[in-house]
Amino acid sequence: MRIGTSNSTKLLDNACVNEYKIPLIVMMENAVLAAFKHMDIANNQKYVIVSGVGNNGGDGLGIARQLKAHGKEVDVFIVGNIEKMSECSKINYNILKAMDISTNIIDKENLDYLKSKIKNSDVVVDCIFGTGLERDIKGIYYDVIDIINQNKNKTYSIDVPSGINATTGDILGICIDADKTISFEFYKRGFLKYATKEFIGEVIVEHIGIPKYILDKYDDKEYITDxxxxxxxxxxxxxxxxxxxxxxxxxxxxxxxxxxxxxxxxxxxxxxxxxxxxxxxxxxxxxxxxxxxxxxxxxxxxxxxxxxxxxxxxxxxxxxxxxxxxxxxxxxxxxxxxxxxxxxxxxxxxxxxxxxxxxxxxxxxxxxxxxxxxxxxxxxxxxxxxxxxxxxxxxxxxxxxxxxxxxxxxxxxxxxxxxxxxxxxxxxxxxxxxxxxxxxxxxxxxxxxxxxxxxxxxxxxxxxxxxxxxxxxxxxxxxxxxxxxxxxxxxxxxxxxx
Incomplete structure (x- = not known):
């Protein structure tokens, strides 16, 4: 199993899109399907998806679509400026609208509504921040993560629990307390730090269709022994x-x-x-x-x-x-x-x-x-x-x-x-x-x-x-x-x- 950093992920994405002409939306959909396998749909009915506006948020919107298609109750919340939503996230966002799946834009006024939905859910899916996070979490983002941690039954984080620096393992002010982390292509280097162990839960690494020769090209030569x-x-x-x-x-x-x-x-x-x-x-x-x-x-x-x-x-x-x-x-x-x-x-x-x-x-x-x-x-x-x-x-x-x-x-x-x-x-x-x-x-x-x-x-x-x-x-x-x-x-x- 390869170990990677936020930079490794960025290099892979750029290589797939620019060198090998693999559309980013294809990799996002692969990530959605890979993560969906670990949503434990046989044991859970009510899901709350909390997404940011970056590509990690797009994964969450795609997962919401899959859950809804499989008959699950899904509430979708988006935190951040929707005008700055990434291109791939917009595609999944528009699909949700076409399917009449309502989304809630989080602000100070509806935090109590978010809290009530989380309390009543089986699983919260965390897709707020991905591997690129390097700044301390403040403001509405801090409030949302705190509400999730205080009120969740189970939380599944996609790629990395929001609030962890994927490279260093530093906790950036506050962090999602995940019961399960579904990570893509790499076991993140930051997960090796002792301070992260209480937040990452069970870690699953899924492949999302990136060809081996691309992975080899950008390999950091760090591995989990198998x-x-x-x-x-x-x-x-x-x-x-x-x-x-x-x-x-x-x-x-x-x-x-x-x-x-x-x-x-x-x-x-x-x-x-x-x-x-x-x-x-x-x-x-x-x-x-x-x-x-x-x-x-x-x-x-x-x-x-x-x-x-x-x-x-x-x-x-x-x-x-x-x-x-x-x-x-x-x-x-x-x-x-x-x-x-x-x-x-x-x-x-x-x-x-x-x-x-x-x-x-x-x-x-x-x-x-x-x-x-x-x-x-x-x-x-x-x-x-x-x-x-x-x-x-x-x-x-x-x-x-x-x-x-x-x-x-x-x-x-x-x-x-x-x-x-x-x-x-x-x-x-x-x-x-x-x-x-x-x-x-x-x-x-x-x-x-x-x-x-x-x-x-x-x-x-x-x-x-x-x-x-x-x-x-x-x-x-x-x-x-x-x-x-x-x-x-x-x-x-x-x-x-x-």
Whole structure:
């Protein structure tokens, strides 16, 4: 699913009309029919349409026509200067008049009438402002939105809830509180902002007939990950497969008090399908973990020659879980980067040690994946956590581009980017909010890189599958732990095989 901005929508409209001679009214009618599918006409009878005078308002007038044609009770209200109505909206407005469907022009005098109709309706359809809104809402528009929010039973917004900046997610003074948003062609970038979540409701993205080659031409290279992308990238095990076909990986993890992190990360790599997996840790952790790890090997981190020989032959290395934020960990990461050419996936203390020493990132382009949470990203960038939360896509892209690496920025709607292509992960839930989840994710991603996926796709697939398992298990479990995730990995990956 593509992510777009108000500018993306404008470019698409202009290209369709000017370059490819597709009339705008055709796209509007496609939008009307696409939105109408989600009006839930089997369960509702009375509708109030509140339209502006721009093209978003034209969508609403078209929806009113369709509802009326299907036997529904429809009241149409228009807010704004009708003399400034867009050309396509005028066409739909004139059709309503020809069908003897009355329309009400909203002013201060009939706000109470609007309120009474909304109270008596099943659904209010919001078509006041579309993706182009950038100014604060005031005056009669503010009053109308406030009346809708205070008196509605359900509100369905078309393309974007009126009052949200489609690009930034800023609330422009006031905003429709939508139960459902039916958006066209793109999942709007502004919907990713935390502040918008309480206003957008269920988001549905519908296509309105814009040819794929036009969408590709104006693609912002930002996407919501979907299940088909995962299926296209999972490596198939066939009857001719051998363990060497699925990669040799190493996990540097653990310290006294954090043996669980070492076990979880290593076992996750094993269960994700790695051909050979080795935990490299201090002797204390090794002695404990080796009693639990049946399929993985272990190695003392201080046996330099053995470690050097092993990591030189690795296809991927996971680093940092539970190792400690100290100089020893930094020296080990420096050693690993110096003595290998494979991809390194860095998490937890592997990230904490870099906060004042990012030269390791600068000197190793195109071979590092980092998986920070918001706090770790704040330490790496110097930005406040609140700023990162509200601008996570831009912060992640900026960091990835600067250091030529992959960033997986954890949290609700995890961001994965290489600075050029960006994927938003839709899976995962609050039942997974407990220790060990990051260690599990590191193991999965390390395994996928080792199996031959690109760094970006390994990270995208790892995040999706990790969250997908959590979503599946949380239907029956109050808390989903790391060991729950790990035990389900083989079954879920098998499900994703085409």
């Amino acid at each position: 299940i088909e992308l995962i299926k296209e990238n999972i490596k198939i095990k066939n009857k001719f497969s051998f363990k060497s076909d699925f990669g040799k990986v190493a996990i540097f993890a653990g310290s006294r008090g954090f043996t669980g992190a070492a076990y979880i990360a290593t076992q996750a790599a094993v269960k994700s399908g790695s051909g050979l997996t080795t935990l490299i840790s201090d002797s204390y952790v090794q002695n404990i973990a080796s009693q639990k790890l049946c399929e993985a090997m272990t190695l003392d981190i201080d046996e330099d020659e053995k470690v050097k020989k092993l990591i030189k032959g690795c296809d991927a290395i996971g680093f940092g879980c539970g190792m400690g934020d100290n100089e020893v960990t930094y020296n080990k990461l420096e050693y690993v980067l110096k003595n290998t050419t494979c991809t390194i996936i860095i998490d937890a203390d592997g990230l904490n040690i870099l906060k004042q020493k990012k030269e390791l990132l600068e000197n190793n382009p195109d071979r590092i994946i980092i998986t920070p949470h918001l706090g770790e990203m704040a330490r790496l960038t110097g930005y406040p956590i609140d700023y990162i939360r509200d601008n996570k896509v831009d912060v992640a892209k900026e960091f990835a581009k600067k250091y030529k690496l992959i960033v997986l920025l954890k949290g609700y709607e995890t961001v994965i980017t290489d600075g050029e292509y960006t994927y938003i992960n839709p899976t995962g839930n609050a039942a997974m909010a407990n220790g060990g989840m990051g260690d599990t994710l590191l193991g999965i991603i390390t395994s996928f890189v080792g199996q031959g996926m690109t760094n970006l796709m390994a990270t995208v697939c790892g995040a999706y599958i990790h969250g997908y398992i959590g979503d599946t298990l949380s239907k029956k479990l109050y808390t989903v732990n790391a060991t729950d995730i790990i035990s389900s990995i083989p079954k879920i990956i098998k499900f994703f095989q085409k």
